[in-house]
Amino acid sequence: MMFEATRQAGLRRLEAFLPNAGQAYQARRNFDVPVSGVSGLSPWIRHRLLTEDEILRRILEDHTPREAQSFVQEVFWRGYFKGWLQQRPSVWQSYKVGRNRARERAGGDYLAAIEGRTGIDCFDHWSRQLITEGYLHNHARMWFASIWIFTLRLPWQLGADFFLTHLRDGDPASNTLSWRWVAGLHTKGKHYLASAENIARFTEGRFNPVGQLATDAMPLTEPAEHPFIPFVPPAISAPGPHLRLLTEEDCGAGLTPLPQEAGVLAVVSPLSSDFAQAAICRAATEQGGEICIGHLWSEAILRAAEAAGVAQVVVDFTPVGPVADGLDRARVRLAQAGIRVQQVLRPYDRRVWPHADKGFFKLKKQIPKLLTSLGIMDG
Ligand SMILES: Cc1cc2nc3c(=O)[nH]c(=O)nc-3n(C[C@H](O)[C@H](O)[C@H](O)COP(=O)(O)OP(=O)(O)OC[C@H]3O[C@@H](n4cnc5c(N)ncnc54)[C@H](O)[C@@H]3O)c2cc1C
Structure with missing residues (x-):
């Protein structure tokens, strides 16, 4: 599959996939064959060049919930895993x-x-x-x-x-x-x-590793217990004059700039995939922002905040992972310099993540209600 790190390419992929999102997806999604039944949308969704809610909305315009239930559930698996890790x-x-x-x-x-x-x-x-x-x-x-x-x-x-x-x-x-x-x-x-x-x-016979695979292995175990820490979403508050910080966690699809945005900076890890780097750099360039590719994010953020004349940084929520780790390290230095970091959480995550405290089944039962509360379907 080819992946071009632009929203337009993601939208084209979505439109091409639409006719296959119903029964055809359900029947063919498990086949790993050259012409596959899956969407190939994951890089765009991962970096929020496309959002889960816009994809669900578009799919449910062309298919009934029953026809598209398999695909809809897969999209919610992503939110389930995000919410689950956030709480453990x-x-x-x-x-x-x-x-x-x-x-x-x-x-x-x-x-x-x-x-x-x-x-x-x-x-x-x-x-x-x-x-x-x-x-x-x-x-x-x-x-x-x-x-x-x-x-x-x-x-x-x-x-x-x-x-x-x-x-x-x-x-x-x-x-x-x-x-x-x-x-x-x-x-x-x-x-x-x-x-x-x-x-x-x-694989329809492409591979048949008969006699080569373990047939009776035991599941792995681990000594550690992982405590559940209920997710407390960041408060919704209108920021004052601020620097907008972009990360690969969210390229900003569907978001309008908040009032009092005084500048834009993208921070990028050189270890991220070429897709992630291209996506976030393009998002920053389109908004007339600066780009920092490297590990010393705190210095770049301080310089950009100073240039913009602000003491506040606003960033789309960075879930558990390397980007959040990098920002946590930067936050110490920023606090010393009097710079506050405020996170903004998307409504989709705010609604979905709290249901990801146990198994997927619990969240799955909430899907109809979630689709209604997100305005994707009429109640
Ligand atoms: C070992 C392993 C590692 C994986 N690593 C990743 C990863 O790093 N990033 C990632 O996005 N997915 C990961 N997945 C889940 C899944 O394989 C991919 O999301 C899916 O293959 C992406 O292809 P697609 O867009 O064509 O999926 P489609 O079948 O078209 O599904 C549509 C969308 O639903 C979501 N989705 C589908 N299946 C899953 C699933 N099982 N779990 C979570 N979300 C899902 C994805 O956002 C996907 O783009 C992993 C699965 C396994 C078994």
């Missing part, structure tokens, strides 16, 4: 600790996996596809993660890191929690074991 932030912290430890010990078997040299054809193909295309079909992600964990017996955190580095939709919540789900850590004791038969069926 220690999962992200412990992932980073585990990843750093595993990196120190990584050896030849890890290199063979990421270079596509394991001898398991499908796995090696997906490894190369991940690097060259920055995208894998959902079923391929599940098979890949399962083979990584249970057949190759590599640390799940290194696999999640490999995905996060190369996926154009790489997302700390969807990625970390999906890897944990495959491992049996998200739904404790329930893991996902890929089988040759399932791979052969849903």
Whole structure:
């Protein structure tokens, strides 16, 4: 798949996908075949070049809720994972600790996996596809993660890191929690074991790794308990004169500038995907803003705030993940310099995340009410 980091390209992809969002999606979404039944919209959604609510609205203009229920639910899975991680932030912290430890010990078997040299054809193909295309079909992600964990017996955190580095939709919540789900850590004791038969069926015979995959592995366990911390949304308040800060978490689709915006600055990590970097740089340029690509965000923010003559920075909410980590580090220095940071949360997240405190089923039951309260469907 090709991914151009512009809103226009995302809208074109959405319009092209529309006829397939109903029964066809339900029937074909699990097949990882050259002409696939999925939308390929995830990079645009991930960085909010397109928003969940506008996609749901457009889909439900052309399909009944019953026809489109499968696709609608998948879109809500994203909000579920975002809200879930937000309320169990220690999962992200412990992932980073585990990843750093595993990196120190990584050896030849890890290199063979990421270079596509394991001898398991499908796995090696997906490894190369991940690097060259920055995208894998959902079923391929599940098979890949399962083979990584249970057949190759590599640390799940290194696999999640490999995905996060190369996926154009790489997302700390969807990625970390999906890897944990495959491992049996998200739904404790329930893991996902890929089988040759399932791979052969849903790749329509392109791959059939018979005799090559683990068939009786146990789910992973972990000593840590991850406490639930209910999400407290930031208060809605009208900011005074401020610097608008853009990050790759939200390229601002559908947002109008708040009153008293005195300048715009985008902060970008050089480690982010090319899609993320291009998307946020374009968003900043379109708004006549400055761009800082690097790790020293606090210095860039201080300079831009000073140039704009303001002591307040407004940023669209940065959920748990590397961007929030970077801003947390910058915030200490900014506070010392008397600069306040205010986060703005989108109505979609404000409504969806609180329902992500248990399993997806609980949120799924709320979908009709959420669609009404978001103004996507009549009550
Ligand atoms: C191990 C693993 C790692 C993953 N890592 C990521 C990731 O880093 N970023 C990411 O966005 N998704 C991730 N996913 C979820 C899913 O694979 C992708 O969202 C989906 O493949 C994107 O392709 P699409 O846009 O064609 O999906 P479609 O099937 O067309 O779905 C439409 C949209 O719904 C959302 N969605 C669909 N399925 C899921 C799902 N299972 N979980 C959460 N949201 C979903 C996405 O925003 C997607 O764009 C991961 C899944 C697994 C098993």
